Amino acid sequence: GAVVSQHPSRVICKSGTSVKIECRSLDFQATTMFWYRQFPKQSLMLMATSNEGSKATYEQGVEKDKFLINHASLTLSTLTVTSAHPEDSSFYICSARSGRGEKLFFGSGTQLSVL
């Protein structure tokens, strides 16, 4: 099946720093990528949807200036958590959809810990 690579898998940073998370589709062109946040033992919360070459669409309550999403190519989307604070600590997951397909392919997630 299609592979989505997400890096880093774990990151620890100091409060006030920015962290970039990469999501790559390795063997298909991802026309749409989604970024989710997952708290312990909870469901996936959609943060934003990004389409290649256009601005991301953020869900209500998600600060677009804090969570910068760039989908510059058909195989790469990045999420930058700017000026991270302890409350941003969470598990972040990206996923990608190919063309008009209905299947979602997930990255392996990034555990962000802000000290």
Added chain:
Amino acid sequence: AQTVTQSQPEMSVQEAETVTLSCTYDTSESNYYLFWYKQPPSRQMILVIRQEAYKQQNATENRFSVNFQKAAKSFSLKISDSQLGDTAMYFCAFMKHGSPSGTYKYIFGTGTRLKVLA
């Protein structure tokens, strides 16, 4: 707005037995997909099975099958011959096809934690 409800936060089953996880959803759409995803302790999301709403036949994938009741908006997952490796969080998900922009949106339920006992 669409919602997905999983009313069983936790379940357990003996190895080799059968277990059914429930999922209900609410939508006014007629064209949509339903999915079951598995998230094992590794936290990697894995697609278990998917169902197209316009197909009446229930989807099956080896030991996994669904009972799709469109009128009742119910989409349960049956796991037969449960294995220790089936221990995971299971999420039911709904996807509608939005038009005319062609945007897709996936909505996940709150999950059911399944533990397979040896």
